[in-house]
Amino acid sequence: MKKIRNLFAIIMIAAISILMSGCWNYRDVDRLNVVTGIIVDKSPDKSKYLLTAEVVEIETGGREAMVNPSQVQAEGETFFDALRNMVSVAGKKLFISHMKVMIISQDVAREGITQILDFIMRDNESRLEINLLVSRDDTANEILNYKGIGEKLRCLKLHEMLESQKNLSKAPAIECVKFIQAVSSDGEYGILPLVGNTVINGEKTLEISGTAIFKKDKLIGFLNGDETKYLLFIKNMINAGILPEMGKGENTNHSISLEIFKNKTKIKPVYSNGKITININAKTTVAISEVGIKTNLIDKGKRDLLKTNAEKSLEKDIKALVKKVQDEYNADIFGFGNQVKMQMPSTWRKISSNWDDLFPDLTVNVKSEMEIRASGTSEKPVNIGE
Amino acid sequence: MVFDKFKKTSKQSPEETFNKNTDDKLYTSLEKNLDMLKEIFKNDDTFIYRSFENQGTIRVKFCVFYIEGMVKSETIYNAIIKPIVENKSLAGKEGIIDYLFSKVIISNNLQKTSDINKILESLLGGDTLLLIDGEGEGIIIESKGWQTRAIEEPESEKTTRGPREGFTESMITNLSLVRRKLMTQDLKLSFRTLGVRSHTKICISYIDSIANTKILQELNKRLDDIDIDAILGAEYVQELITDHPFSIFETIGYSERPDIIASKLLEGRIAIFIEGTPTILTIPYIFIEYFQSNEDYYESFYTGSIIRLLRVLGFIITILIPGLYVAVTTFHQEMIPTPLLLSIFTARKGIPLPISVEALVMTITFEMLKEAGARMPTYIGQALSIVGALVIGQAAVDARFVSAPMVIVIAFSSITSLMISRIKTPALILRIMYLIAASFFGIYGIAAVTIGMLTHLFGIYSFGVPYMAYLDIISLNFQDLKDTYIRAPWWYMKNRPGFSAAKNIIRKSSGRHRV
Numbered sequence: 094m095k096k097i098r099n100l101f102a103i104i105m106i107a108a109i110s111i112l113m114s115g116c117w118n119y120r121d122v123d124r125l126n127v128v129t130g131i132i133v134d135k136s137p138d139k140s141k142y143l144l145t146a147e148v149v150e151i152e153t154g155g156r157e158a159m160v161n162p163s164q165v166q167a168e169g170e171t172f173f174d175a176l177r178n179m180v181s182v183a184g185k186k187l188f189i190s191h192m193k194v195m196i197i198s199q200d201v202a203r204e205g206i207t208q209i210l211d212f213i214m215r216d217n218e219s220r221l222e223i224n225l226l227v228s229r230d231d232t233a234n235e236i237l238n239y240k241g242i243g244e245k246l247r248c249l250k251l252h253e254m255l256e257s258q259k260n261l262s263k264a265p266a267i268e269c270v271k272f273i274q275a276v277s278s279d280g281e282y283g284i285l286p287l288v289g290n291t292v293i294n295g296e297k298t299l300e301i302s303g304t305a306i307f308k309k310d311k312l313i314g315f316l317n318g319d320e321t322k323y324l325l326f327i328k329n330m331i332n333a334g335i336l337p338e339m340g341k342g343e344n345t346n347h348s349i350s351l352e353i354f355k356n357k358t359k360i361k362p363v364y365s366n367g368k369i370t371i372n373i374n375a376k377t378t379v380a381i382s383e384v385g386i387k388t389n390l391i392d393k394g395k396r397d398l399l400k401t402n403a404e405k406s407l408e409k410d411i412k413a414l415v416k417k418v419q420d421e422y423n424a425d426i427f428g429f430g431n432q433v434k435m436q437m438p439s440t441w442r443k444i445s446s447n448w449d450d451l452f453p454d455l456t457v458n459v460k461s462e463m464e465i466r467a468s469g470t471s472e473k474p475v476n477i478g479e
Numbered sequence: 480m481v482f483d484k485f486k487k488t489s490k491q492s493p494e495e496t497f498n499k500n501t502d503d504k505l506y507t508s509l510e511k512n513l514d515m516l517k518e519i520f521k522n523d524d525t526f527i528y529r530s531f532e533n534q535g536t537i538r539v540k541f542c543v544f545y546i547e548g549m550v551k552s553e554t555i556y557n558a559i560i561k562p563i564v565e566n567k568s569l570a571g572k573e574g575i576i577d578y579l580f581s582k583v584i585i586s587n588n589l590q591k592t593s594d595i596n597k598i599l600e601s602l603l604g605g606d607t608l609l610l611i612d613g614e615g616e617g618i619i620i621e622s623k624g625w626q627t628r629a630i631e632e633p634e635s636e637k638t639t640r641g642p643r644e645g646f647t648e649s650m651i652t653n654l655s656l657v658r659r660k661l662m663t664q665d666l667k668l669s670f671r672t673l674g675v676r677s678h679t680k681i682c683i684s685y686i687d688s689i690a691n692t693k694i695l696q697e698l699n700k701r702l703d704d705i706d707i708d709a710i711l712g713a714e715y716v717q718e719l720i721t722d723h724p725f726s727i728f729e730t731i732g733y734s735e736r737p738d739i740i741a742s743k744l745l746e747g748r749i750a751i752f753i754e755g756t757p758t759i760l761t762i763p764y765i766f767i768e769y770f771q772s773n774e775d776y777y778e779s780f781y782t783g784s785i786i787r788l789l790r791v792l793g794f795i796i797t798i799l800i801p802g803l804y805v806a807v808t809t810f811h812q813e814m815i816p817t818p819l820l821l822s823i824f825t826a827r828k829g830i831p832l833p834i835s836v837e838a839l840v841m842t843i844t845f846e847m848l849k850e851a852g853a854r855m856p857t858y859i860g861q862a863l864s865i866v867g868a869l870v871i872g873q874a875a876v877d878a879r880f881v882s883a884p885m886v887i888v889i890a891f892s893s894i895t896s897l898m899i900s901r902i903k904t905p906a907l908i909l910r911i912m913y914l915i916a917a918s919f920f921g922i923y924g925i926a927a928v929t930i931g932m933l934t935h936l937f938g939i940y941s942f943g944v945p946y947m948a949y950l951d952i953i954s955l956n957f958q959d960l961k962d963t964y965i966r967a968p969w970w971y972m973k974n975r976p977g978f979s980a981a982k983n984i985i986r987k988s989s990g991r992h993r994v
Contacts, residue, residue, distance in 0.1 A: 119919075119921075120807040120810075121808070121833050121834050122812055122820070122827055123824065123825060123828060125812060125824075127824060129817075151825050153828050153829050153879075167961055188812065190812060191813070191820060193817070249817070465860070468577075
């Protein structure tokens with residue numbers, strides 16, 4: 094009798110632990126509709142969401158099987174409604190765990206993207222490290238028809254392109270979770286990379302360059318690729334990149350390129366007489382990677398001259414960007430507010446409520462320290478005969 | 480009713496059917512003894528007897544009995560028949576047995592007895608019986624001389640640097656092989672007989688000053704309980720004395736190599752030699768011994784340690800990989816990196832079977848191929864491997880019956896299972912258990928099987944020694960780890976294993992010359 098009772102208890106425990114243990118489901122991998130990216134648009138009459146998903150299509154021809162992109166499109170009253178409506182088109186439920194990018198069109202972004210962010214956070218399949226992008230074009234889903242170089246799946250290509258922005262620093266590669274952090278904090282506004290097209294040989298080709306500026310959850314403006322680079326300088330997000338420098342040559346203005354190896358930017362807010370001053374200090378290690386003038390820049394005096402010139406122009410460009418953002422957008426995308434909050438919490442408590450009013454009038458000092466570390470493998474510039 | 484009847488017959492303990500002399504003693508008359516032995520060996524044409532007389536003035540009738548094929552004919556001719564027939568100085572029947580013992584028969588092992596059981600045992604064991612007319616006792620002369628296999632390197636336990644000799648089917652040869660490695664009077668070798676019909680000789684061997692007496696007593700007790708008609712292989716004994724008859728893990732070790740047995744004896748273990756099998760059992764046997772190989776000790780300790788870690792890794796891979804693949808591809812697709820998912824996705828396109836069924840079918844197919852290849856003559860084995868590789872590897876993938884990643888996964892787990900051939904059965908059972916659990920519950924099932932397996936492993940014993948000795952985290956101590964996952968240098972292993980050699984734990988005090 095006792096044995097039966099024990100056995101019953103064991104069966105009950107096993108059954109409960111199996112049946113009550115979260116959600117699990119058997120589904121073969123080939124029954125999935127793997128989504129690589131979702132593009133959020135407004136329907137032509139601007140009343141509904143129009144979602145386009147890029148899904149992986151397997152084409153079997155004989156022995157070989159090929160991965161091809163395929164598109165699924167559906168409309169819906171809300172974002173999730175549109176996503177679910179795709180089932181009626183695709184036949185299989187979309188599997189979005191492997192989604193790499195989500196592209197938001199300009200008009201959706203201008204209206205606000207809170208519900209999209211909420212869906213990404215709330216859904217159990219979607220990941221917080223997907224890349225969000227804003228489309229520069231009016232209908233974002235055209236992106237899928239642009240020519241891409243290499244990868245057939247456009248969204249994987251976009252992901253790859255964002256990864257390689259590390260070597261270019263002309264667009265910020267922002268993960269969804271970082272963006273959510275930025276828009277939910279009161280001392281910073283969000284930025285997202287911009288995706289658009291550029292025409293190569295008469296064909297529209299994907300291009301990522303520039304930044305979309307968000308105030309709260311709404312899009313308010315853009316920065317171009319070069320401005321983005323200085324934005325990343327301030328945000329200490331530079332890993333690599335090129336600083337073009339116009340060298341003062343003997344007869345012509347030939348260019349000099351400096352390659353960024355390392356950069357460390359420190360922001361130090363100072364509070365005095367009721368006014369906040371932001372001191373930006375950028376320490377950059379660069380190398381000479383291209384010289385278009387005859388002067389040998391390795392010489393001691395010339396090197397210092399180049400260093401001073403480069404520092405000055407970087408300071409000027411950063412200042413110009415801060416001025417533009419202060420005047421045109423009044424959006425603290427640099428995170429100065431958060432720096433004040435971290436370094437002077439008591440001051441922040443006093444001023445946080447009217448930070449938006451203070452931001453346009455902030456005094457920003459920029460100090461650049463450059464170290465020219467190397468000059469590639471050549472000592473002297475190419476000597477062009479007279 | 481039918482079953483009752485069946486039950487009754489099967490419950491009878493095996494008994495000999497010889498119709499023996501009631502008081503089990505020899506008669507004094509040679510005629511009567513001859514008739515009795517002829518009756519016992521009725522319908523057995525290998526039973527040979529030959530009567531003869533001596534040449535002297537006093538004639539006595541003699542008769543030798545032996546089993547053909549079990550004896551060396553020259554011994555019988557040179558040591559018994561020739562000296563007796565040519566003997567001319569036999570003085571009389573008085574004291575004839577002692578006379579033969581000391582002056583006539585040329586043999587180093589003689590016995591006189593009147594016990595029929597003893598005589599039968601000796602005859603069947605290859606000895607010769609000499610009966611003298613008018614004497615109630617016979618003389619047993621050793622004349623064993625059957626054919627045995629030469630000493631060869633065992634196929635299943637090859638080494639590159641160690642000794643190449645292996646055990647044979649002859650127990651005496653085997654004992655001599657071990658004795659040659661351990662020339663000490665401390666090495667005890669005690670005989671006993673098992674099997675009501677086979678009368679198989681077994682030998683319990685241990686080093687007196689090291690071995691654990693309690694384990695020895697327990698072993699003797701379990702051997703006493705054995706009631707079986709024949710012992711034809713080591714597995715018979717192993718199954719009859721094991722602690723956990725239903726466990727998939729073995730709690731008794733075995734080897735075909737004298738060097739391994741010698742090293743186990745030196746660690747305080749007990750070896751059981753069995754006549755007729757080259758497999759020698761060792762007790763107690765703990766889990767980590769699956770991963771130890773004699774090769775580890777003949778190579779540098781770096782090699783030994785790396786290979787041993789690889790074996791542990793191989794075991795984990797072989798039991799886990801198919802289950803993990805099924806779990807990840809059917810329940811947890813988000814765990815797979817995107818490029819890998821896409822390549823699995825591509826490979827799976829158009830495959831008719833679900834992944835779990837595919838994995839099970841492939842596992843079984845590979846095991847079948849392996850088993851078919853194992854018992855084949857070499858020339859057919861080659862053809863088989865070609866057919867297996869072509870049919871399963873190439874054609875099945877091309878025809879989109881199975882996916883290429885599955886072939887890779889199953890082949891990988893099969894190859895790793897060959898790393899430790901000794902653990903292949905537990906590995907196969909665990910692999911299939913993992914596979915089934917994974918196809919129903921995903922990673923959750925894998926965790927459940929792992930917990931079950933570990934609970935079982937930590938719960939079983941081998942002759943009172945915890946099976947996972949040295950491997951449990953609670954009693955973990957650095958000294959104990961020297962010969963487990965790694966093989967420490969010889970000069971560093973100063974102690975013997977505590978569970979089997981507690982009474983003489985120090986292997987050596989100082990290991991090597993000072994540098």
